Ligand SMILES: [Fe+2]
């Protein structure tokens with residue numbers, strides 16, 4: 202099989218400096234890249250849906266962790282951040298539906314995910330970095346409960 206470049210190549214600018222969230226962001230990139238690879242598979246018709254479901258599922262897990270950490274630490278922009286996550290889930294769900302049921306192009310869904318990921322992670326996710334880092338340095342014992350959210 203021909204090797205393809207990944208859809209998203211990890212950049213240092215994606216790092217928030219918060220270990221748990223950086224690891225989740227990397228995993229999220231992996232799921233998006235796996236979805237991209239599924240389009241190059243011979244059986245792409247049946248490979249697309251499970252790979253897309255994995256992206257959506259992991260995105261929701263990651264969002265839950267992020268919001269739990271914001272809530273715990275009293276992050277002032279939590280409400281707006283949460284609203285952005287909700288919007289993404291709606292838009293991504295719509296785009297995925299189109300490509301699965303309305304003959305849409307899966308590349309549109311992937312491009313949407315990539316664009317959203319890069320913009321959100323380099324802007325909104327960077328914005329909480331200082332606040333969360335400070336708080337969890339003082340309260341490392343509270344991290345575990347955020348993961349279980
Ligand atoms: Fe976020």
Ligand SMILES: [Fe+2]
Nearest residue numbers: 226263267326
């Ligand atoms: Fe994030």
